[in-house]
Amino acid sequence: MSHAATPRPDIDNVRTLIAALGTAGRTTQGGITRMTYSPEYRRGMELTTTAMREAGMEVSIDAIGNLVGTYAGKDPALPAVMSASHLDTVPEGGELDGALGVAVAIECVRTWHQAGWHPRRTVKVVATVEEEGNLFGLGCFGSRAMAGELEGRSPEEFKDAQGRTLSWHLRQMGLSPDKALQAAKIDPRDIACYVELHIEQGEELDLSGTPCAVVTDIAGIDRHWVEITGNANHAGTTRMDRRQDALVAAAAVVSEVNQRAGASNGQYVATVGKLDVSPNATNIIPGCVRLVIETRSPKPEVLEAIHTDIPRMLNDIGARFGVRTELTRRLYAKPAPLHASMIAALQAAAEQAGVRATLLPSWAGHDAKIMTTIVPTGMIFVPSLKGISHSPLEATRWEDIDEGLKLLDQALRNLAA
Ligand SMILES: [Zn+2]
Numbered sequence: 001m002s003h004a005a006t007p008r009p010d011i012d013n014v015r016t017l018i019a020a021l022g023t024a025g026r027t028t029q030g031g032i033t034r035m036t037y038s039p040e041y042r043r044g045m046e047l048t049t050t051a052m053r054e055a056g057m058e059v060s061i062d063a064i065g066n067l068v069g070t071y072a073g074k075d076p077a078l079p080a081v082m083s084a085s086h087l088d089t090v091p092e093g094g095e096l097d098g099a100l101g102v103a104v105a106i107e108c109v110r111t112w113h114q115a116g117w118h119p120r121r122t123v124k125v126v127a128t129v130e131e132e133g134n135l136f137g138l139g140c141f142g143s144r145a146m147a148g149e150l151e152g153r154s155p156e157e158f159k160d161a162q163g164r165t166l167s168w169h170l171r172q173m174g175l176s177p178d179k180a181l182q183a184a185k186i187d188p189r190d191i192a193c194y195v196e197l198h199i200e201q202g203e204e205l206d207l208s209g210t211p212c213a214v215v216t217d218i219a220g221i222d223r224h225w226v227e228i229t230g231n232a233n234h235a236g237t238t239r240m241d242r243r244q245d246a247l248v249a250a251a252a253v254v255s256e257v258n259q260r261a262g263a264s265n266g267q268y269v270a271t272v273g274k275l276d277v278s279p280n281a282t283n284i285i286p287g288c289v290r291l292v293i294e295t296r297s298p299k300p301e302v303l304e305a306i307h308t309d310i311p312r313m314l315n316d317i318g319a320r321f322g323v324r325t326e327l328t329r330r331l332y333a334k335p336a337p338l339h340a341s342m343i344a345a346l347q348a349a350a351e352q353a354g355v356r357a358t359l360l361p362s363w364a365g366h367d368a369k370i371m372t373t374i375v376p377t378g379m380i381f382v383p384s385l386k387g388i389s390h391s392p393l394e395a396t397r398w399e400d401i402d403e404g405l406k407l408l409d410q411a412l413r414n415l416a417a
Contacts, residue, residue: 009104009111009409011402017103020047021087022095031092031392036130036141037065037169044087044099048127051106056113057125063183064166065129065173066142071109073122073416079192080122081416082375083108083408086131086142086367093132094394100382100401101197102127108409119416121192128367135160135169143367145184147374155180188374193342193415196368197380197408199396203387204360211403213360214346215379217298218369220335224293224310226253230323232279232287247277247286249321256313257293260306268297268306269363290328298335298361307332336369342378349411355403364389378411380404 024044025034034040045067052059052069060068067087073080085101105125112118128142135141136158144150155166155177167177200206205213230244254272261270271294278288293310297303307330314325343359350357360381362369371377382404385395 007111007115009107009405011398011405013107013110014100014103014401014405015398017047017051017106018095018099021099021103025089027092029092029392032089032095033091033093034087034089035091036088036135037173041088041129042173045127048087048102048106051103051110052125055106055110057106057109061175062146063175063180064142064145064170065175066146066184067127069106069109069125071113071118071123071125073119075120076122078121079190080124081119081412082124082126082191082194082371083196083412084124084126084128084143084194084367085196085198086129087127088130088132088134090132090134090390092392093390094392096199096394096396097201097389098131098198100199100396104197104401104405104408105412107405108412111409119413121416123412123416124191131367136166139365140367140370142184143370145181146186147370148185149370149373150181151185153181186374191375193376193378194368194371195342195346195378195380195408195411195415196366196371197382197404198366198368199384199389199394200360200362200381201364201384201387201389203384205358205381205383205400206385206387208358210356210358211382211400212350212355212357212407213381214343214350214357215338215362215368215381216343216359217338217361218336218366218372218379219296219298219361219363220300220303221331221333221365222295222303222307223331224307224327225329226291226293226314227326227328228253228289228291228318228323229326230287230321231285233285235283235285238285243285244322245285246289246323249317249323249325250275250277250289250291252317252321253291253293253314256317261295264302267299267302268295270295270306296363298363300335303332303335333365336372338368338372338378339376342376345415346378346380346407346411349414350407352414353406353410355407355410357407380407380411
């Protein structure tokens with residue numbers, strides 16, 4: 001299929017929109033802090049709305065603040081193609097995480113609009129709220145609402161650090177909190193598929209010098225809360241051979257977890273990022289340590305094997321240091337494979353568009369992970385220089401973004417044709 005008559009999207013327009021969005025929440029330290037529903041966020045929504053309108057889209061805001069641009073297809077009764085990413089940032093984040101996926105999708109549609117071209121299916125570009133989870137501690141909030149995951153919840157349940165509820169925030173936005181979480185749910189039958197372009201946030205593409213990746217799986221996250229109980233005692237009078245030091249045992253856990261993941265050949269990553277030491281005093285032997293072991297892998301069988309292994313490891317370490325170890329809680333979000341049909345569609349689009357694209361798993365979570373639960377979902381990565389993200393230093397070469405733009409454009413045209 002050839003679309004030679006249609007002009008191709010212009011990377012300069014993407015740069016302009018990204019630069020404009022960069023003014024919404026820019027801090028004195030050079031990062032961007034655009035918390036969902038904040039004045040900076042609303043400024044970002046305004047800029048995005050203007051860009052969507054200029055691209056020929058009708059713009060609406062759903063019940064929880066997801067911004068939806070609709071470009072009507074020739075056959076509006078058909079399920080639409082959705083391309084989205086998030087508009088919020090982490091504190092002191094970069095300008096590409098999230099915003100880039102929105103900006104490139106808008107530019108694709110703008111090109112079609114300028115050429116007077118309409119695909120068969122309607123195309124919806126969505127800028128989602130609260131993917132980073134900074135406000136209520138729940139990531140991918142906007143997509144979870146769209147997917148219907150929050151249907152049974154009340155906007156009063158979600159509170160920010162200041163104790164302000166989702167209802168309060170929605171009212172600030174001029175939205176009604178009444179049944180908002182039910183109303184934000186989309187009917188999966190209305191959506192044919194979902195595509196998200198995002199920066200990789202890892203270093204694989206930059207290291208291999210590849211401009212794009214088609215994402216195969218989004219890693220699962222498995223968290224184990226562990227409590228190690230020893231004996232808090234005098235740090236001077238307790239002989240070394242009489243101690244039950246919970247922190248020394250915890251140190252063995254940290255080191256064991258790290259060594260095993262390091263020896264896994266890249267199958268998984270594991271982190272102990274949080275320890276609470278009690279009583280946490282200079283002159284007392286630590287009596288209790290609570291810690292969390294987090295493992296991530298795109299492969300469910302890998303995560304299951306580690307899950308089975310953790311109690312054994314804890315027992316060994318407990319016996320070695322004379323302490324009691326207990327697993328108190330597990331929180332498991334299974335890996336999400338992206339749909340084979342979408343991976344194939346994106347690979348075909350890359351070949352058609354002459355874009356070099358490899359296959360990669362995603363080690364970070366994304367709105368796309370939630371969307372896999374309701375519609376065929378695909379994802380495109382562009383490189384993150386040195387793998388830096390969630391930082392003002394986050395960057396991607398514009399030549400590489402241009403390749404991603406070409407790939408997304410071709411893919412959206414094919415999927416909407
Ligand atoms: Zn992101």
